[in-house]
Structures are given as structure tokens and as C-alpha cells.
Amino acid sequence: MLLLNTIAEFFQNYTIQIVFTGSLILGITAGCLGTFAVLRQQSLLGDAIAHATLPGVCLAFLITQTKNPFVLLLGAGISGWIASLFLKLIVENTKLKKDAALGIILSVFFGLGLLLITIVQKLPTATKAGLDKFIFGNAATLLKQDVMMMSAFSIFIFLVLIVFWKEFKILVFDRDYAASQGMPVHFFDVFLTTLIVIAIVIGLQTVGVVLMSAMLVAPAAAARQWTDRLGVMLFLSALFGAISGTFGAITSSMVSNLPTGPTIVIFLSIFVLVSLVFAPNRGLLWDWIRSYRNRKTILTTTMLQNLLLFSEIQTDPFHPHDISALKAIGRGAIDKTMKELSRKGWAQQFEDKRWALTPKGLDKARKLTKEYEETISGFSSA
Amino acid sequence: MDSHQLDILILAALTAVTCALPGVFLVLRRVSLMSDAISHAILLGIVVAFLFTKKLASPWLVIGAAVVGVLTVSLTELIINTRKLKKDAAIGLVFPLLFSIGVILINKYIQGVHLDADCVIFGEIAFAPFDRFVINHIDLGPRSLWTTGAVFLLNLTFILVFYKELKLTTFDKGLAAALGFFPTLLNYLLMTIVSVTAVASFESVGSILVVALMIAPPSAAYLLTNRLSTMILISGILGILSALGGYFLAYVLDASISGSMATFAGILFFLALIFAPEKGILAKILVRRWKKWNFASETLSVHLLQAEYAHAEETERVVSHMSDHMLWNDDYTSEAIAQAIEDGLIRKEGNRLTLTPLGREKAKNILEKK
Numbered sequence: 001m002l003l004l005n006t007i008a009e010f011f012q013n014y015t016i017q018i019v020f021t022g023s024l025i026l027g028i029t030a031g032c033l034g035t036f037a038v039l040r041q042q043s044l045l046g047d048a049i050a051h052a053t054l055p056g057v058c059l060a061f062l063i064t065q066t067k068n069p070f071v072l073l074l075g076a077g078i079s080g081w082i083a084s085l086f087l088k089l090i091v092e093n094t095k096l097k098k099d100a101a102l103g104i105i106l107s108v109f110f111g112l113g114l115l116l117i118t119i120v121q122k123l124p125t126a127t128k129a130g131l132d133k134f135i136f137g138n139a140a141t142l143l144k145q146d147v148m149m150m151s152a153f154s155i156f157i158f159l160v161l162i163v164f165w166k167e168f169k170i171l172v173f174d175r176d177y178a179a180s181q182g183m184p185v186h187f188f189d190v191f192l193t194t195l196i197v198i199a200i201v202i203g204l205q206t207v208g209v210v211l212m213s214a215m216l217v218a219p220a221a222a223a224r225q226w227t228d229r230l231g232v233m234l235f236l237s238a239l240f241g242a243i244s245g246t247f248g249a250i251t252s253s254m255v256s257n258l259p260t261g262p263t264i265v266i267f268l269s270i271f272v273l274v275s276l277v278f279a280p281n282r283g284l285l286w287d288w289i290r291s292y293r294n295r296k297t298i299l300t301t302t303m304l305q306n307l308l309l310f311s312e313i314q315t316d317p318f319h320p321h322d323i324s325a326l327k328a329i330g331r332g333a334i335d336k337t338m339k340e341l342s343r344k345g346w347a348q349q350f351e352d353k354r355w356a357l358t359p360k361g362l363d364k365a366r367k368l369t370k371e372y373e374e375t376i377s378g379f380s381s382a
Numbered sequence: 383m384d385s386h387q388l389d390i391l392i393l394a395a396l397t398a399v400t401c402a403l404p405g406v407f408l409v410l411r412r413v414s415l416m417s418d419a420i421s422h423a424i425l426l427g428i429v430v431a432f433l434f435t436k437k438l439a440s441p442w443l444v445i446g447a448a449v450v451g452v453l454t455v456s457l458t459e460l461i462i463n464t465r466k467l468k469k470d471a472a473i474g475l476v477f478p479l480l481f482s483i484g485v486i487l488i489n490k491y492i493q494g495v496h497l498d499a500d501c502v503i504f505g506e507i508a509f510a511p512f513d514r515f516v517i518n519h520i521d522l523g524p525r526s527l528w529t530t531g532a533v534f535l536l537n538l539t540f541i542l543v544f545y546k547e548l549k550l551t552t553f554d555k556g557l558a559a560a561l562g563f564f565p566t567l568l569n570y571l572l573m574t575i576v577s578v579t580a581v582a583s584f585e586s587v588g589s590i591l592v593v594a595l596m597i598a599p600p601s602a603a604y605l606l607t608n609r610l611s612t613m614i615l616i617s618g619i620l621g622i623l624s625a626l627g628g629y630f631l632a633y634v635l636d637a638s639i640s641g642s643m644a645t646f647a648g649i650l651f652f653l654a655l656i657f658a659p660e661k662g663i664l665a666k667i668l669v670r671r672w673k674k675w676n677f678a679s680e681t682l683s684v685h686l687l688q689a690e691y692a693h694a695e696e697t698e699r700v701v702s703h704m705s706d707h708m709l710w711n712d713d714y715t716s717e718a719i720a721q722a723i724e725d726g727l728i729r730k731e732g733n734r735l736t737l738t739p740l741g742r743e744k745a746k747n748i749l750e751k752k
Contacts, residue, residue, distance in 0.1 A: 038467075038471050041468050041469075041470050041471075042470070043468070043470040043471040043473070043474040044415055044470050044473060044474050047418070047474060051590065089655075089663075090655065093655075093663050094605060094655065094663075095604070095661065095668065096409075096601055096604060096605070097412045097414075099412050099413060099414040099415045100409045100412075100414045100597055100604075101601075102414070102415060103414040103415055103417065103418060103593055103596075103597035103598075103601075104594075104597055104598050104601055104648065104651055106418065106590070106593065106650075107418075107590055107591060107593035107594030107597065107598065107644055108594055108598060108644055108645065108647065108648030109648075110590045110591075110594075110644070111590070111591050111594050111640070111642070111643070111644020111645050111647075111648065112641065112644070112645045112648070114591075114638045114640065114644070115586075115631075115632070115638050115641035115644075115645055116636045116637075116640050116641075117638070117641075118636075118637040118638040118641065119635060119636070119637050122636060136485070147575075150524030150572045158712045170653060198486070207569070210422075210481070211473055211478050211481070211482065211591075213478065214474065214475070214478035214479075214482075217471055217474040217475060218474075218475055218478075220471075221467050221471045221474075221475055224466075224467070225466060257489045257490055258486065258489060258490070259485055259486070259489055261482070261485075262481070262482030262483070262485040262486050263482075263486065265478045265481075265482040266479070266482055266483070267480060269478075269479040269482075270476070276461075276464070276466055276467075276597070282466060283650065284466070286462060287464075295388055329481075
């Protein structure tokens with residue numbers, strides 16, 4: 001009960017409410033769109049676009065002289081969108097590859113933003129325009145109107161995703177087929193990129209331009225490990241984004257000197273790491289277990305067949321043999337495998353360290369050899 | 383121009399060339415974004431080294447940066463090798479994490495030193511002349527000029543010594559491996575060079591603008607030449623131009639020098655993108671147009687020649703007949719006729735078209751080529 005009360009009191013704090021809602025919206029939206037970015041191998045597009053929003057923010061301020069978040073974010077969106085068109089122009093018209101185009105767009109737009117920021121900071125009208133919070137983001141400075149606007153943007157994104165779900169799905173998995181069926185794929189490319197620009201704009205004030213890309217990539221990369229279905233991946237990605245977003249934002253606004261963007265990235269990375277290792281089926285842990293089991297099976301069958309070969313030298317198949325000739329397999333592996341064989345009751349060791357098959361082991365070895373030969377002949381006849 | 387401005391200008395140009403040298407190979411190897419990843423991630427190495435040594439001038443900072451730079455590359459490749467994630471996602475996951483840890487360490491444990499996240503992102507070349515390199519009370523100029531100069535020599539030596547190896551591993555990795563050139567080892571060497579360059583440059587131009595200087599001039603150079611040696615030379619020249627142009631842009635606008643340098647590098651790239659001979663967008667449009675009208679005028683001459691062969695000149699030579707015969711619209715036809723007359727392939731007499739000797743020659747050649 002005490003815990004519940006603490007939580008209830010915690011959420012009565014106005015700033016916490018705003019920060020919580022803002023980062024929740026951001027996490028869900030970025031998680032959803034990140035799914036498409038990661039599947040389309042455009043993970044670094046977000047990085048470039050996020051950096052490219054900076055000059056837009058500054059220009060919007062220089063032109064209108066207001067700090068109205070809607071105006072600044074509109075500038076950010078336009079500038080990010082123009083950057084994405086430049087990217088398309090470079091990649092489609094030159095032999096330069098996507099990586100170089102992204103690097104140029106990212107750094108040059110950001111440099112332009114920096115140039116403009118220093119101009120803004122020297123204006124007599126704005127002693128400190130607060131534009132630099134767009135670089136690292138600061139959840140604690142979010143206002144109610146910011147959160148309202150973020151919700152409006154993200155509702156728009158969700159409506160679009162629902163309406164064009166089928167189109168986006170086929171664009172992700174088989175773009176060529178979509179084009180052959182007469183779908184305007186170039187239009188949908190730009191459309192999807194536009195949605196990503198909007199998602200980035202939503203996150204600018206909270207995580208900033210430098211780390212916004214992680215907000216898109218990480219939840220989707222983690223979610224990818226748990227499922228092969230787009231819908232499920234989208235849901236999980238939104239969930240991971242929401243959890244890391246809210247945890248990160250609230251932690252950073254409660255602990256002093258803890259910037260929001262980097263804190264969220266730490267939480268996101270934990271999700272990615274856990275997913276990479278533990279996700280059922282795809283996780284690395286299961287890979288390791290599978291390969292350990294495979295290795296063990298291969299070693300036991302090899303050893304058993306070797307013992308069978310030995311046993312065929314003598315008239316008595318259960319006559320003990322010195323197995324040191326097999327040390328090419330590896331001493332550690334031999335000891336472990338022989339232990340395993342004796343545990344299964346397929347082989348036994350005599351007092352003079354020599355080994356022999358048991359009747360059960362002999363049966364098993366003959367069966368394995370027969371199966372092996374059948375498989376081989378199956379291959380050669382096929 | 384006073385001596386401080388000259389110091390800044392020289393430092394800016396030197397930084398630009400130093401960045402352009404490894405940048406050429408990043409662009410050609412299609413790993414440009416590793417410069418972005420490395421220039422962010424090395425912050426962690428610098429911060430950790432600083433926490434141990436408590437000195438900003440310590441060489442351990444460079445070593446720390448280089449170690450984390452290589453760590454970034456190996457972690458990224460580790461993730462790619464698990465085949466759980468694609469290359470782009472792996473890059474996009476590793477460097478934000480390392481950078482974030484760096485930023486958090488700075489915010490929590492380092493105060494009152496000129497090492498904060500802003501300085502890392504922006505760099506401030508304008509302050510560089512005030513940090514002097516003094517030995518035995520003799521002023522040897524700005525300290526960053528010496529560090530950048532050292533890294534410039536390192537990069538130049540690296541490229542000169544390993545030119546052949548770099549060239550082969552860049553253009554044919556498989557052959558390089560087959561001939562025993564250790565492409566992986568060379569790749570890690572290159573990434574170490576990138577890390578060292580980034581740490582030496584980012585103090586003056588900031589981590590993101592290191593990316594601009596590493597990628598934009600070599601990309602522009604790539605559009606201007608097909609030779610590796612020429613490309614390195616042009617990249618260096620474009621780098622210096624970006625530095626000079628950027629400096630004066632900053633001077634005129636009273637704005638950030640590093641921001642202006644990146645902007646100027648971008649402008650130079652954009653000019654190359656549009657105007658580069660052969661590979662520029664304008665050249666491509668002109669070639670496409672030329673091909674289109676060249677084809678049209680040649681088609682016309684072939685048609686007229688066939689009409690001569692068939693003795694059907696009276697009906698086939700009439701201007702008004704061309705559109706029907708070729709399935710062209712009238713505007714296109716008159717444009718094509720004008721082009722053919724300009725090329726000296728045909729003559730127009732009244733409403734009749736006649737082949738010139740040159741046109742007849744050309745049309746015959748085209749037909750015989752079949």
C-alpha cells in the first residue's frame with residue numbers, strides 16, 4: 001500500500017505528469033516508425049534527418065522572432081524534409097553511395113544550424129533563445145502546450161499508419177512487387193520518410209537531435225529479435241520505446257545533472273542487449289545452447305563410431321581398447337565425451353584406463369552407422 | 383589580419399587536410415558513417431582518460447580515444463556478425479550508447495573544466511590561439527597547431543606507406559585477401575587513424591563537423607575524378623578551400639567558424655554535384671538532351687536516305703508528312719528538323735527536306751553498322 005501511495009503522490013506532481021506523458025508519446029511514436037526504418041535498412045536516415053532539423057529551428061526563430069514551439073518545430077520539419085529530398089537527389093543521380101550522402105547531409109546541415117545558432121545568440125532580442133536545448137534535449141523543460149502538440153502529431157501518424165497499413169507493409173517486404181502492381185512506390189517512400197521526419201520533430205525537445213536516431217532504431221532493433229510478424233514487432237517496439245522513454249525521462253528529471261537523451265539511450269540499450277541475448281529462438285543464448293548441443297551430439301556419435309571400429313578388430317566386441325589414438329579430437333573433448341558415453345551406459349572404462357563398448361553402446365553405434373550410410377546413399381542417388 | 387587570425391586560418395586549413403586524407407578511403411569503402419560513429423564514441427575514451435589523468439593535455443586522452451574508436455568498430459562488427467541486425471542498425475546502436483555514457487560521465491563527474499558536451503559538439507577553433515605550446519619559456523605557437531600537425535604527418539605517412547595496400551583493399555577486398563594483404567588488419571589501422579584524426583580535430587571543429595571535413599571534400603572529389611591519387615589531391619584542395627571560405631563566411635556573418643566551414647564544405651560539394659563535368663547533374667541532363675536530339679536528327683536522315691533508295695522522295699520528303707511517319711507530335715518534329723539542319727545533316731527547301739552530302743554519309747554509316 002505504501003508503495004502505491006508513493007506512486008500516486010509521484011504522479012500528482014505536475015512536472016512529472018508532463019514529462020511522463022511527453023516521453024510516453026515520444027517512445028510509442030518513435031518505436032512504431034523505427035520499425036519501418038530498421039526493416040527498410042534506413043536506420044541511419046533518422047540520424048541524418050534529426051541533425052538536419054537544426055537549421056530549420058534556427059531559421060524559424062530568425063524569421064518569426066518567436067519561441068512558439070509550433071513554429072520552431074514546423075521549421076525543423078521542413079528542414080528535415082528538404083534534407084531527405086537532397087539525400088534522394090544525391091543517391092539517385094551520382095555514384096556516391098547512401099553512406100556518403102547521409103554523412104554529407106548530416107554534417108553540413110548541422111554545421112549550417114550551428115552557424116545560425118551563433119547568429120541567433122548574438123541577436124539583441126534574444127539573450128538566450130534556448131535553442132541549444134534542441135541539441136541534447138531536456139524533458140524537464142517540456143510544457144503542457146508542447147505535449148499537446150506532440151499528441152496531435154502522433155495521432156496523425158497513427159491514423160496514417162492505420163489507413164495505409166497494407167501499403168507500408170508491402171513497401172517494407174517487397175518493394176519491387178509493389179511497384180509491379182502499379183503502386184506509386186516513390187510516393188510512398190517519401191510519405192514514409194515524411195512520417196519519420198514528424199516522429200523526429202516530436203522527439204527534438206526531449207532527446208535532442210544528436211541522440212534522436214537511437215530512439216528510432218533501438219526499440220525496433222530489440223523488438224525484431226522477439227518476432228517475425230510486422231504487427232507484433234510494431235507493438236513490442238512501441239512498448240520498449242515507451243518504457244525506456246518514460247523511465248529515462250523521469251530518472252533524468254529527478255537526478256540532478258543527468259541529461260535526458262543519454263539517459264533514455266542507456267535504458268534503450270539495455271532492452272537491445274537483453275533482446276539480443278535472451279529473445280526466444282532468435283536470441284544469442286539459444287544459439288549458443290544449440291551449438292553446444294550440436295557439438296556434444298557430434299562428439300558422442302564420432303566417439304561411438306570410433307569405438308565400433310576398434311571393436312571390429314577383436315572377435316570379442318566388448319574387448320577394452322586404448323583410446324589414446326583418438327587424441328586428435330582434443331584431450332578435453334575426449335574426456336568429457338567418454339564421461340558422457342559412460343553416463344549413457346554406452347561405454348565403460350576398465351581399471352587399466354582402457355575403454356570398451358557396452359552391449360547397449362554396440363547396438364547404438366551399429367544403428368548410427370546404418371543411419372549414416374542410408375543418408376549418404378540417399379544423397380548420392382538423389 | 384593579426385597573428386591570431388592567421389593562426390586560426392592555418393589551423394583550420396591543416397585540420398581540413400588532415401581530415402580529408404582518411405576521408406577519401408572512408409567514402410570509397412562506403413563506410414563514411416563510421417566517421418560519425420567514431421567521432422561521437424571517442425568522447426567516452428577522452429572522458430575516461432581525463433578522469434584518470436585529470437589533465438586535458440595528456441596524451442592518454444588521444445590513446446583513450448583511439449581505443450574507444452577501435453572498440454566502436456569491433457562492437458559494430460560483432461553485432462553484424464551475429465546476423466541478428468543489419469549493418470546500419472548496428473552502427474546506429476553502438477555509437478549512441480558509448481556517446482551517452484560519455485556525456486553522462488561528463489555531466490556527473492566533470493565540472494569547471496573546458497570539457498563539456500557543448501564543446502565536444504561545437505568545438506571552438508576561435509580559442510585555439512590562446513592555448514600556447516610553451517617549452518622553457520619559448521612560445522612555439524598554438525598547441526593545437528602542433529597536435530594537428532603531428533596527426534597530419536601521421537596520416538600522410540600512413541597513406542604513403544600503405545598506398546598500394548589501401549588501394550587494393552579498397553577496390554578489391556577479395557583479391558587483397560587472396561594475395562595476403564590482410565584487409566581486416568588494414569581496416570582496423572584505418573579506423574585507428576580516423577579515431578586519432580577525430581580526437582585531434584574535434585577540439586577545434588567539434589565532433590559532427592569532423593564528419594563534414596572527412597566526407598564532403600572527398601565526396602566532391604569523387605565526382606570530379608576517377609583516379610585515386612587525383613582524388614586525394616582534390617580532396618585536400620577542397621578541404622583547404624572549405625577552411626578558407628568558411629573562415630571568411632564566419633568573419634562576415636560573425637558566426638561559428640566550425641559551422642561556417644561545414645557549410646562551405648557543403649556548398650563546394652553542392653557545386654560539384656551540379657556542375658561536375660561528366661558526373662554532375664547538369665552534365666547528365668545535357669548529355670541526355672544531346673542524345674535525345676542527336677537520335678532524332680539521325681533518325682530523320684536515315685528516313686530520308688531510305689526514301690531516296692525507294693524513289694519515294696516526292697511523298698516522303700514533305701515536312702508535314704514527317705509527324706505521321708515518325709509518330710512524333712508536330713512540336714517535336716520541328717525541333718528535330720531544326721536540330722538536323724543545325725547539325726548540317728539536312729537542308730530545308732520550301733516544304734521539302736533534302737539530305738546534305740554529310741547527312742547522306744552519316745545515314746549510310748548508321749544503316750551499314752547493322
